[in-house]
Amino acid sequence: THSPHLSRRNRRQPKLGDLIEISRFGYEHWAIYVGNGYVVQLAPPSEAAGGGVSSIMSIVAEKAIVKKELLSVVAGGDKYRVNNKHDDKYEPLPPNKIVQQAEKMVGKEVPYSLTSDNCEHFVNVLRYGVSRSDQVFVLGVAGLIGMVVARSKREKQ
Secondary structure, three states: OOOOOOOOOOOOOOOOOOEEEEEEEOOEEEEEEEEOOEEEEEEEEEHHHHEEEEEEOHOOOOOOEEEEHHHHHHHHOOOOOOOOOOOOOOOOOOHHHHHHHHHHHHOEEEEOOOOOHHHHHHHHHHHHHHOHHHHHHHHHHHHHHHHHHHHHHHHOO
16 A cells, blocks of 8 residues: 655655645545646635634534635645545546636535535545545444444443
C-alpha cells in the first residue's frame, strides 16, 4: 500500500483534475486541483472559516459552499498529497471536463451531509462521476462495532 503522508519535497506536483487529500486533525479533507495552484473544495462552515478549523459544525452542517482557493491556503500547515485512489476502479473523466465542472460549481451552496454529501463525495463525482466516500464506510463500521460492544455489555449485565 501507499504511505498516507509524503514530505513536501517528495510530493508530485498536482495535475488538472487530481484529487488532493488534506490530512486534518481526525479526518481527511478533499479538494480537486484546477490549475495554477488552485483547488475547488466543498467547504462546510468549519472549513469555510479558513485554515481547516476542525469543529463539530462540519458534522452537523446541512449546507456547504463550493469554493476555489489556493491549495496552500486550503491546506494551511496540514500535510496534503495527490491521491487519485479510485483510478484503478473507475475511469477518470477528461481533465478539462473535470476542471470545467468544478469551476461551474464555484460559489454555489449545496447540501452537505457527513454520510452522503461530504467533500470526498464531491470530488469523486467531479473526477469519476461516482459519489463515493471511504471515510463514511470507516465511520459506519466503527459505529456498528460500538453498537455491538454496547449490546453485548448490556446482555452480560
